[in-house]
Amino acid sequence: MRLIALPLLALVLIGAKADDGVATAERLRDAALADNQAWELVESLTTEVGPRLAGTDKEAQARAWAVAKLKALGFQNVHVEPFDLPVWVRGDERASVVGEHAQPLAISALGRSGATPAAGIEAEIVHFASTEALEAAPAEAVRGKIAFVTHAMRRTQDGSSYGYFGSVRRSAPSIGASKGAVAVLIRSLGTDYHRNPHTGGTSWAEGQAPIPAAALSLPDSDQLERLLKLGKPVRVKLVMTPRFTGPGTSGNVIGEIVGREAPDEVVVIGGHLDSWDLGTGAIDDGAGVAITTAAAKVIMESKQRPRRTIRVVLWGAEEVGLVGGAAYAEAHARDKTIMAAESDFGAGRIWKFGYRVAETAKPLMTTIARVLSPLGITHDTTNSNRGGPDIGALAAIGVPTLAPEQDGSDYFDLHHTPDDTLDKIDPKALDQNVAAYAAMTWLVADSDVALGPVATGAR
Ligand SMILES: [Zn+2]
Numbered sequence: 001m002r003l004i005a006l007p008l009l010a011l012v013l014i015g016a017k018a019d020d021g022v023a024t025a026e027r028l029r030d031a032a033l034a035d036n037q038a039w040e041l042v043e044s045l046t047t048e049v050g051p052r053l054a055g056t057d058k059e060a061q062a063r064a065w066a067v068a069k070l071k072a073l074g075f076q077n078v079h080v081e082p083f084d085l086p087v088w089v090r091g092d093e094r095a096s097v098v099g100e101h102a103q104p105l106a107i108s109a110l111g112r113s114g115a116t117p118a119a120g121i122e123a124e125i126v127h128f129a130s131t132e133a134l135e136a137a138p139a140e141a142v143r144g145k146i147a148f149v150t151h152a153m154r155r156t157q158d159g160s161s162y163g164y165f166g167s168v169r170r171s172a173p174s175i176g177a178s179k180g181a182v183a184v185l186i187r188s189l190g191t192d193y194h195r196n197p198h199t200g201g202t203s204w205a206e207g208q209a210p211i212p213a214a215a216l217s218l219p220d221s222d223q224l225e226r227l228l229k230l231g232k233p234v235r236v237k238l239v240m241t242p243r244f245t246g247p248g249t250s251g252n253v254i255g256e257i258v259g260r261e262a263p264d265e266v267v268v269i270g271g272h273l274d275s276w277d278l279g280t281g282a283i284d285d286g287a288g289v290a291i292t293t294a295a296a297k298v299i300m301e302s303k304q305r306p307r308r309t310i311r312v313v314l315w316g317a318e319e320v321g322l323v324g325g326a327a328y329a330e331a332h333a334r335d336k337t338i339m340a341a342e343s344d345f346g347a348g349r350i351w352k353f354g355y356r357v358a359e360t361a362k363p364l365m366t367t368i369a370r371v372l373s374p375l376g377i378t379h380d381t382t383n384s385n386r387g388g389p390d391i392g393a394l395a396a397i398g399v400p401t402l403a404p405e406q407d408g409s410d411y412f413d414l415h416h417t418p419d420d421t422l423d424k425i426d427p428k429a430l431d432q433n434v435a436a437y438a439a440m441t442w443l444v445a446d447s448d449v450a451l452g453p454v455a456t457g458a459r
Contacts, residue, residue, distance in 0.1 A: 020367065021442060021443050021446045021447065022367060022370075022371060022443075024302070024304060024442060024446070025368075025371045025438075025439040025440075025442045025443050026371055026439070027302070028298055028299060028302060028435075028438040028439055028442050029371060029372075029374075029375070029435045029436070029438060029439040030435070031298055031301075031302070031438075032294070032295065032298045032431060032434040032435035032437075032438045032439075033431050033432070033434075033435045034431075035294065035298055035431065035434065036427065036431070037073075037290075037293075037294040037297055037298070037434070038287075038290040038291050038293075038294035038430045038431065038433070038434045039290070039425075039427050039430055039431075041069065041286075041289065041290035041293055041294060042282060042286040042287055042289070042290035042347075042422065042425060042430070043422055044065070044069070045062065045065060045281075045286045045289060045290070046280040046281065046282045046286050046421065046422045047280075047422070048065065049061050049062045049065050050280045051275055051276070051277045051278070051279065051280055051281060052273065052274050052275050052281060053089065053090075053274065053275070053276065053277040053319075054085065054087070054250055054274040054316065054317035054318075054319060054320040054323070055085050055086075055087035055088075055245075055248035055249065055250050055317060055320070056087065056089065056248070058277075059250060059273070059274050059316060059317070060249070062273045062274070063080055063251055063253050063273065063316065066253040066273055066289070066314050067079075067080060067253060069293070070253065070255035070293070070312070071255075073255075073293070073297050073300070074297075074300055075255030075256060075257065075296070075300075075312065076255070076256045076257065076258050077254070077255065077256045077258070078253075078254070078255040078256075079253075079254055080251040080252070080253050080254075081251055081252045081254060081327070081328070081331060082249050082250070082251035083249070083250060083251060083252075083316070083317075083323065083324070083327040084247055084248070084249055084250075085247070085248060085249075085250050085317050085320065085323045086244055086246070086247060086248070087244065087245045087246065087247070087248035088111055088112050088113075088242060088243070088244050088245070088320065089242060089243060089245055089277075090109055090242050090277055091109075091115065091240065091241030091242045091243060092239055092240065092241045093107055093108060093109050093214060093239070093240050093241075093242075094107075094120075094238070094239045094240075095107045095185070095214065095216075095236055095237065095238050095239075096236065096237050097224075097227060097234060097235070097236055098122060098235050098236065098237050099234075099235055100232075101227055101230075101234075103223075105216060105220045105223070105224065105236070106195040106196070106197055106216065106217040106219075106220045107185065107197050107214040107215065107216055107217075107220070107238075107240075108188075108197035108198070108199045108214060108215050108278065109199065109212070109213070109214050109240055109242045110169060110173065110186075110199060110200060110201065110202040110213045110214060110215060111199060111200060111201035111202065111276075111319065111320055112201060112202055112203065112204065112210060112213075112320075113173070113202065113210060113211075113212055113213040113214060113240065113242050114209065114210030114211045114212050114213070114240075114242075115212060115240055115241050115242055115243060116183070116212050116238055116239055116240045116241070118239075118241065119239075120237055120238055120239035120240075121182055121183065121212070121237070121238050122235055122236070122237045122238070123144065123145050123146045123182050123183070123235065123236065123238075124144075124145050124146070124233050124234065124235050125145065125146050125148045125185075125224065125228065125233075125234045125235070125236055126141060126142060126145045126146070126147055126148065127148045127149075127150070127224075127225065127228055128147060128148070128149045128150070128172075129150055129151075130149070130150070130151055130152075130168070131149060131151075131167040131168050131171055131172045131175065133149075134147055134149050134172055134175050134176060134179075135175055137179065139179040139180055141179075142176060142179035142180055142181045143179065143180030143181070144180065144181075144182060145181060145182065146181065146182060146183045146184070146185055146236055146238065147172070147176040147179075147181040147183075147184045147185070148184075148185045148186075148224060148228075149168050149172040149176070149184065149185070149186045149187070150168070150186070150187040150221060150225070151165040151168045151186075151187055151189075152165065153165040153189055153190075153191065153412070154191070155191045155409060155410075155412070156408070156409070157351070157407055157408060157409050158405065158408060159345060159408040159411060159412070161412075162189060162412060162415075165189065166189060168186050168187065168189065169186055169189050169200050169201075169202055169215070170201075170202060170203060171202075171203075172184055172186055172202075173186075173202045173204070173210075173211065173213035174202070174203060174204050174205050174208060176211065176213075177204070177205075177208055177209070177210070177211045178205065178208070181211060182211065182212075183211055183212040183213065183214075183238055183240075184211065184212075184213045184214075185213075185214055185215075185216055185224075185236070185238075186213070186214075186215050186216070187215070187216060187218065187221035188215040188216060188217055188218055188221065189215070189412065189415075189416075190217075190218060190412050190413065190415065190416075190417065191410075191412040191413050192218065192412075192413035192414070192417075192419070193218050193219055194217065194219075194413075194417075194419065195217040195219055195220065196217055196278075196417040196418055196419055197214070197215040197216055197217045197220075197417070198215050198412075198415060198416045198417050199215060199276050199277075199278055199416045199417075200215070200276070200319070200416045201319060201320055201321055203321070212238055212240045214238075214240060224236075250274070250316035250317040250323060250324060251316050251324075252313055252314065252315050252316055252324045252327065252328050253273060253313075253314040253316075254311060254312070254313055254314075255293075255296075255311075255312045256309055256310065256311045256312070257296060257299060257300055257305065257306065257309065257310040257445075258305075258309050259305065259306055259307050259308040259309040259310075259445065260305040260306065260307060261307040261308075262307050262308050262309075262448070263308075263309050264309070264335075264336050265307075265308040265309065265336045265338050266308065266309045266310075266311050266332075266335050266336060266337050266338060267306075267308050267309065267310050267311065267337075267338050267339055267441060267444050267445045268311050268313055268337055268339070268340040268341070268391070268394070268399075269292040269295065269296065269310065269311075269312055269313075269340075269341045269342070269343075269437060269441055270288070270289075270292050270312050270313035270314055270315060270342055270343075270390070271285045271286075271287070271288020271289040271290075271291065271292055271314060271315070271342060271343045271344055271388075272285045272288065272289070272314070272315040272316070272318035272319070272324065272342075272344060272389075272390055273285075273289060273314040273315065273316055273324075274315075274316055274317050274318055274319055274320070274324075275319065275420070276319055276416050276420075278416065278417055278418045278420070279414075279416075279417060279418050279419060279420030279421050280420065280421050280422065281420060282347075282420055282421050282422045282423075282424060282425055283346040283347050283411065283414055283415070283420050283424055283425065284319075284344070284346065284414075284415055284416065284420055285318070285343070285344045286422075287343065287346060287347035287425060287430065287433075288342065288343035288344045288345075288388075289314050290430070291343045291347075291430065291433040291434050291437055292312055292341075292342075292343050292437055293312055293314075294434045294437075294438075295434050295437035295438040295441055296310050296312050296438075296441065298434065298438040299438055299441065299442055299445075304446075306442060306445035306446040307445065307446050307447065307448060308338060308444075308445045308446070308447075309445075310441055310445050313328060313390075315328060315342075315390040318344070318389060318390055319416075322389055322390060322392065322393070324390060325389065325390030325391065325392060325393045325394075326393045328390070328393070328394075329393035329394050329396070329397060330393075333397060337394060337399045338400070338444060338445075338450075338451055338452075339357070339399065339400045339401065339402050339444055339451045340387065340391040340394045340395070340399050340400075340401055340402075341387055341388070341391070341401065341402040341403065341404070341437070341440070341441075342387055342388025342389070342390050342391045343388065343404070343406075343433065343437065344388040344389055344390065345388070345405070345406045345408050345411060346406055346408055346410075346411045346414075346415075347406070347424075347425040347426065347429055347430050347433065348406045348407035348408060348409070348410070348411065348426075348429055349376065349406065349407050349429045349432050349433070350372075350375065350377050350404040350405060350406050350407075350432060350433055350436045351376065351377060351378065351405060351406070351407050352377060352378050352379070352380050352404075352405040353365075353368065353369050353372050353377050353378070353379055353380060353402075353403075353404055353405070353436075353440070354380035354382070354384070354385030354402075354403040354404075354405055355380075355383065355385055355400070355401060355402045355403055356383060356384055356385055356386055356387075356395065356400060356401045356403075356454055357383065357400040357401075357402075357451045357452070357454060358400070358450065358451060358452050358453055358454060359383075360449070360450065361400070361449055361450065361451040361452075362383070363449075364443065364444070364447060364449045364451070365379075365383075366379070367443060368402075368439070368440050368443050368444075371439045371440075371443065372404075372436050372439060372440065375432055375435055375436055376432075377404070377436060380405070385401065385403035385405070386401050386403070386459060387401035387402065387403040388403070392458075392459070395454075395459075396456060396457060396458050396459075397456055398452060398453055398454055398455065398456040399452070399454075400451035400452045400454050402440060402444070404433070404436050404437065404440065406433070
């Protein structure tokens with residue numbers, strides 16, 4: 001017996017050595033495809049908590065939900081890391097064209113918008129086809145008016161159009177205010193032709209008093225342009241009563257699978273827990289919370305502990321200015337963070353695997369890409385992808401980033417609208433995401449390869 005057993009044992013050991021974690025990663029990938037944990041999580045979050053605006057009681061409820069779920073799934077060291085932030089809440093919001101062509105317009109206040117008096121304001125519209133056109137205009141053309149700013153955003157698979165045209169939401173209100181506009185209306189940063197305006201945060205210059213700033217749905221934006229083409233002044237009445245409710249609390253929720261050999265080396269994956277208030281935050285970002293939590297849970301269920309620690313981070317207050325991402329990076333600046341990955345681009349299938357790592361880590365990236373390829377995922381070898389928004393602050397301090405890229409062709413039909421609801425998620429696509437995250441996370445967490453150093457500094 002012994003003579004036979006020894007060569008067999010040797011074969012098993014050789015097999016394990018040659019594996020390099022690939023066989024395990026493949027098993028995890030395939031197990032994830034047959035697991036519906038992610039769907040259960042996103043269904044539970046969007047149904048039982050619903051909308052969860054940063055700093056509100058609803059976001060606190062989401063944190064309590066996350067702590068309970070992570071504990072129930074068997075994560076270790078589950079805790080909340082709180083931080084403070086100014087809290088803004090929506091009020092009434094109504095707009096209508098007045099005069100000969102009187103009619104209502106569908107609007108939604110932008111995050112951090114100022115308010116009108118309770119009775120509203122009425123002013124003439126002045127149109128600018130881009131943020132740059134508003135910026136170039138003399139103040140006399142804007143003063144006392146409602147600046148109406150549009151753009152040419154189009155549908156793209158990678159969402160790059162949002163980045164390029166995003167200044168209309170982020171900066172145009174502040175530029176309008178600096179030129180004396182009484183309010184700013186923007187064409188929604190969206191690609192759908194429903195009458196759903198797309199909300200989202202805007203920002204003001206230091207010391208600048210917020211003015212009313214709202215997004216029009218695409219059909220309403222087109223309508224306003226047609227009314228202006230009639231050649232007569234167009235006046236709009238606006239009633240908006242959002243307000244800042246003062247300082248509040250948010251927090252990042254954390255759960256871990258502690259590594260067996262190098263517990264102080266941390267592999268960060270996660271999504272953000274807060275959402276805008278119009279929908280139930282299914283694609284933004286209930287899906288990311290569910291995908292990354294479920295991926296870690298698949299690894300936990302395999303009964304194999306990785307060399308390094310896997311830390312799931314569910315960031316708070318992303319939508320209102322990446323507050324949780326910044327708080328996390330500050331609190332964990334001294335951690336040995338091996339890499340970070342965030343899922344925050346909906347629930348579409350992953351089509352490309354990108355990253356930003358040291359040259360010496362490229363063979364590991366090639367191994368990951370090979371394991372992901374049966375999922376229909378291609379390999380972006382440009383080594384330039386800094387990943388999701390909440391890990392931007394980590395990337396800036398030199399943390400390597402991994403970035404499974406989702407197909408976002410329809411993301412901006414739903415993003416920040418009342419249409420961001422559970423029914424928009426395809427369970428099969430969600431499982432494909434979990435499979436990719438489980439395999440990728442395992443291969444990094446069970447490896448002893450350093451993924452850094454990478455260059456520090458903002459994008
Ligand atoms: Zn998001």
